Amino acid sequence: MTIAPDVPDQARPTSDALFRAGPSRRPRNMGQIIRWMLLFAGGILMVMPIAYMISTSLKWPFEVYNVNLIPEEPTLDNYAYVLEDGRFYLWFWNSLLIAAITTVSNLFFDSLIGYTLCKFRFPGRQLVFIAILSTLMIPTEMLVIPWYLMSQSFGWLDSYWGIMFPGLMTAFGTFLMKQFFESVPDDFIEAARIDGLNEFQIWWTVAMPLVKPALAALAIFVFLGNWTAFLWPLIVTNSTDMYTLPVGLSSFGDEADVAWELIMTGAAISTIPTLVVFLIFQRFIIRGVVMAGLKG
Amino acid sequence: MAQLVLRNLVKRYGATEVLHGINLDVADGEFVVFVGPSGCGKSTTLRMIAGLEEVSDGVIEIGGREVNHLEPKERDIAMVFQNYAIYPHMSVKKNIAFGLRSSKMSKPDKDKRIQEVAAILGMTDLLERKPNQLSGGQRQRVAIGRAMVRDPAVFLFDEPLSNLDAQLRTQMRLEIKKLHQRVGNTIVFVTHDQVEAMTMADRIVIMKDGHIQQVGTPDEVYHKPANTFVARFIGAPSMNMLDAELSEGRVIMPEGLSFPMGPTAEARSGRITLGVRPDDLVPRETDALIQGKVTVREPLGAETLIYVDTPGGEIVAKADGRNPPSVGEQVRLGADPDNLHVFDRETGMVVR
Numbered sequence: 001m002t003i004a005p006d007v008p009d010q011a012r013p014t015s016d017a018l019f020r021a022g023p024s025r026r027p028r029n030m031g032q033i034i035r036w037m038l039l040f041a042g043g044i045l046m047v048m049p050i051a052y053m054i055s056t057s058l059k060w061p062f063e064v065y066n067v068n069l070i071p072e073e074p075t076l077d078n079y080a081y082v083l084e085d086g087r088f089y090l091w092f093w094n095s096l097l098i099a100a101i102t103t104v105s106n107l108f109f110d111s112l113i114g115y116t117l118c119k120f121r122f123p124g125r126q127l128v129f130i131a132i133l134s135t136l137m138i139p140t141e142m143l144v145i146p147w148y149l150m151s152q153s154f155g156w157l158d159s160y161w162g163i164m165f166p167g168l169m170t171a172f173g174t175f176l177m178k179q180f181f182e183s184v185p186d187d188f189i190e191a192a193r194i195d196g197l198n199e200f201q202i203w204w205t206v207a208m209p210l211v212k213p214a215l216a217a218l219a220i221f222v223f224l225g226n227w228t229a230f231l232w233p234l235i236v237t238n239s240t241d242m243y244t245l246p247v248g249l250s251s252f253g254d255e256a257d258v259a260w261e262l263i264m265t266g267a268a269i270s271t272i273p274t275l276v277v278f279l280i281f282q283r284f285i286i287r288g289v290v291m292a293g294l295k296g
Numbered sequence: 297m298a299q300l301v302l303r304n305l306v307k308r309y310g311a312t313e314v315l316h317g318i319n320l321d322v323a324d325g326e327f328v329v330f331v332g333p334s335g336c337g338k339s340t341t342l343r344m345i346a347g348l349e350e351v352s353d354g355v356i357e358i359g360g361r362e363v364n365h366l367e368p369k370e371r372d373i374a375m376v377f378q379n380y381a382i383y384p385h386m387s388v389k390k391n392i393a394f395g396l397r398s399s400k401m402s403k404p405d406k407d408k409r410i411q412e413v414a415a416i417l418g419m420t421d422l423l424e425r426k427p428n429q430l431s432g433g434q435r436q437r438v439a440i441g442r443a444m445v446r447d448p449a450v451f452l453f454d455e456p457l458s459n460l461d462a463q464l465r466t467q468m469r470l471e472i473k474k475l476h477q478r479v480g481n482t483i484v485f486v487t488h489d490q491v492e493a494m495t496m497a498d499r500i501v502i503m504k505d506g507h508i509q510q511v512g513t514p515d516e517v518y519h520k521p522a523n524t525f526v527a528r529f530i531g532a533p534s535m536n537m538l539d540a541e542l543s544e545g546r547v548i549m550p551e552g553l554s555f556p557m558g559p560t561a562e563a564r565s566g567r568i569t570l571g572v573r574p575d576d577l578v579p580r581e582t583d584a585l586i587q588g589k590v591t592v593r594e595p596l597g598a599e600t601l602i603y604v605d606t607p608g609g610e611i612v613a614k615a616d617g618r619n620p621p622s623v624g625e626q627v628r629l630g631a632d633p634d635n636l637h638v639f640d641r642e643t644g645m646v647v648r
Contacts, residue, residue, distance in 0.1 A: 187381035190348050196369035196398030209385040
């Protein structure tokens with residue numbers, strides 16, 4: 001039998017290429033200069049709060065209300081104080097546990113529901129999808145009272161379960177995953193069906209590996225969302241032992257005086273895990289969001 | 297044994313019937329090609345055989361066993377898809393092994409089988425590669441390998457060559473034919489390309505609008521088309537169709553030319569459609585079939601296609617490549633009566 005010459009496909013441009021900075025780019029015209037200036041201003045706007053957070057965390061209490069970015073007498077005492085406070089580690093752990101479980105739950109349920117809505121034809125499919133999407137239009141503030149009443153009736157107040165249950169599956173995640181599964185050709189699924197896999201195996205073995213970028217993006221969105229969640233954990237928790245990090249940090253100080261330098265110190269430390277997660281997955285998150293946009 | 301039998305196969309989507317009672321017997325080891333234009337129902341038929349579409353009515357039997365209500369995995373079939381459907385996140389080896397997931401073979405036996413298939417397809421050196429490191433033809437071979445590894449009763453191919461360029465398509469066509477000669481499994485192959493059908497099939501099934509138009513060997517469907525659709529669909533360039541009258545054993549063309557059709561046509565008379573293939577038309581002064589002016593020449597090397605404007609419409613003929621008529625030249629063309637096809641003008645069915 002004759003064999004075809006071994007000619008791999010030409011490398012096609014990928015979405016990575018869109019974000020790969022060139023070695024040296026100089027503005028070529030006025031429009032480009034204005035665009036760069038706007039981007040620079042936007043960048044400053046984004047960075048300033050973070051810079052102030054770090055700056056405040058290095059200030060003594062008397063200097064907190066000075067607007068200067070560089071502290072007059074920088075100190076690491078705030079970091080020592082926060083890190084020596086045992087509650088900080090407990091809140092950190094609470095946040096980590098809740099964010100991790102919620103992320104895993106979302107990856108599982110959102111992708112399972114998204115896959116089902118995308119690849120199975122059943123009566124009422126569109127209706128279910130629209131119903132799920134419509135929940136995106138309801139603001140969290142409107143939901144906290146029903147959530148609270150539910151938690152109360154189930155005995156979940158002041159518990160991990162109570163904090164986590166509203167976010168274990170999200171409409172946004174379902175939508176994101178459904179859009180990504182649209183890009184998985186039906187041929188893959190039918191081929192696997194002929195090869196003898198059941199529907200759950202097809203989802204797990206064939207479809208899920210093909211939407212890894214979306215899973216990574218969803219993981220980051222959900223993790224960040226839960227790591228920084230404030231309103232619901234504040235409402236559902238009573239004891240300081242159940243606080244999450246944002247709720248715990250807000251409790252620094254007393255009624256008369258808020259200890260901003262300690263809050264900012266805790267906030268600065270709490271950004272580290274999210275930074276690490278983001279740096280690891282940023283390649284996926286950018287690709288994920290871009291692809292979701294194209295498909296949508 | 298792996299005969300495939302289709303009995304009164306019907307497919308409906310809601311109230312719309314798209315397949316209207318397909319009957320076909322495919323013998324064990326036969327290579328059957330379904331061919332037809334888009335929307336004729338050939339892929340739907342294949343997907344019903346595979347179990348990917350439900351059967352609305354009728355019976356499908358594989359190896360003497362009715363499979364209508366069996367899952368695809370229980371039908372002892374394997375399918376090669378138009379888009380290959382090889383998993384991009386798995387190596388070639390894992391893709392081929394995927395076909396054996398539900399097999400009860402031991403791991404050494406599976407490995408041996410994968411190596412055998414890889415050797416047949418000339419892919420032994422590529423087993424650790426990912427699909428994005430393969431050319432189009434290699435990917436198609438992986439897809440075939442995944443189907444082959446299970447040694448199914450029936451192979452189903454759904455337009456597997458459509459995504460390949462012309463040269464590779466010709467090469468893969470030959471490879472699939474050689475593969476069939478080597479492994480001898482029953483193959484049902486779907487294509488819209490009549491050249492693929494003619495070159496690969498033991499028998500061709502020509503479909504249109506959910507009906508089988510003709511089933512026959514490549515020779516039969518080319519030389520004895522059952523109706524005008526088959527006559528036009530098979531062969532490139534298409535058969536010329538001319539309106540004519542049949543009277544007392546002679547064909548009378550609209551412009552007054554006439555010629556004898558021979559004794560078999562003597563008993564018939566009336567309005568007919570006369571079919572003649574471009575390669576059967578030759579320059580002829582007496583008993584010419586048509587005359588007209590050459591409008592376009594298409595040189596193909598050994599021969600040249602000439603388009604001739606006649607009172608009955610434009611016709612195409614093949615001329616000698618070395619000395620073809622010039623554009624604007626008047627030509628008279630005729631054909632051996634044995635090579636003429638006579639169709640009923642109303643029904644389109646062959647008369648002779």
